[in-house]
Amino acid sequence: xxxxxxxxxxxxxxxxxxxxxxxxxxxxxxxxxxxxxxxxxxxxxxxxxxxxxxxxxxxxxxxxxxxxxxxxxxxxxxxxxxxxxxxxxxxxxxxxxxxxxxxxxxxxxxxxxxxxxxxxxxxxxxxxxxxxxxxxxxxxxxxxxxxxxxxxxxxxxxxxxxxxxxxxxxxxxxxxxxxxxx
Numbered sequence: 001x002x003x004x005x006x007x008x009x010x011x012x013x014x015x016x017x018x019x020x021x022x023x024x025x026x027x028x029x030x031x032x033x034x035x036x037x038x039x040x041x042x043x044x045x046x047x048x049x050x051x052x053x054x055x056x057x058x059x060x061x062x063x064x065x066x067x068x069x070x071x072x073x074x075x076x077x078x079x080x081x082x083x084x085x086x087x088x089x090x091x092x093x094x095x096x097x098x099x100x101x102x103x104x105x106x107x108x109x110x111x112x113x114x115x116x117x118x119x120x121x122x123x124x125x126x127x128x129x130x131x132x133x134x135x136x137x138x139x140x141x142x143x144x145x146x147x148x149x150x151x152x153x154x155x156x157x158x159x160x161x162x163x164x165x166x167x168x169x170x171x172x173x174x175x176x177x178x179x180x181x182x
Contacts, residue, residue, distance in 0.1 A: 003140035013104055020102040026089035027101070030081065033108030033147040037074030037167060038174035045115075046071070049122050050172060053130045054181050061115060062141060064134040068112035070146035073162035073170075080107035083156035108147025109160045121164050125172040 001007040009031070016027050036046040052059045089101060119130050137143075152158035176182065 002142060005140075017102045024101075027103075028084050028089060029102070029104040030084055031104060031106045031108075031147070032077055033070040033072050033106065033145065035072050035074055035077050037171055038178075040074065040171070045069075046118070046122070046168070046171065047175075049119055049130065050126065050175050053119075053122055053126050053128050054175075056128075056131065058131040058133045059119065060133050060135045061119075062135050063137040063143070065114070065116035065119065065132065066143075067115045067137075067141070068144040068146070069115065069118070070108040070110065070112050071118060071164055071167075072107065072109040072147070072160060073167035076109070076160035076162050077107055080105075080152060080156060080158045080160075083158055087156055103151070103155070105152050105155065105158075106147035106149055107152055107158060108149060109162075109164075110147050110149045112144050112146040113164060118164070121168045122172065125169040 001010050013029055016029055019025065020027050034044075034046075036044065040047055042048070042051075049059055051057075084105065089103060116132075119132070123130055149158060149160075
């Protein structure tokens with residue numbers, strides 16, 4: 001991992017693997033990829049971008065907005081979490097060390113979107129233009145992240161349904177109602 005954030009995620013997965021190995025207790029780890037939607041975290045990019053566009057304040061775009069992320073709507077993530085709960089590792093997994101006892105499953109949209117295109121969708125949903133400020137690539141950042149959801153499809157029958165063009169307007173509508181913004 002090149003960032004502290006990624007290193008903490010990997011460390012948690014390794015600790016879980018150790019726990020599974022030592023105590024023969026199967027576990028499923030879920031990796032979420034850039035979740036967005038109502039009641040989300042205000043420190044996330046989509047939230048920050050929406051707030052900035054609504055307020056008319058500048059958005060700093062690292063690598064000039066040429067980064068790609070796998071934006072995943074919250075309802076799709078919830079469906080994946082429920083599927084993981086409903087599909088635990090096999091009963092005999094507690095006696096097996098390895099993939100079956102400790103599985104890690106990516107939940108994402110599996111379609112990376114360029115940040116500039118993402119902001120275009122928010123602009124359309126808000127009916128306002130963003131004030132964009134280009135900035136160099138941030139230390140520890142990566143150019144592209146996206147989910148390989150092969151295991152999620154095979155094991156959980158996970159199939160994200162929400163397109164960005166549908167999910168972002170849902171979020172913007174919630175945001176405007178919640179914050180009483182016109």
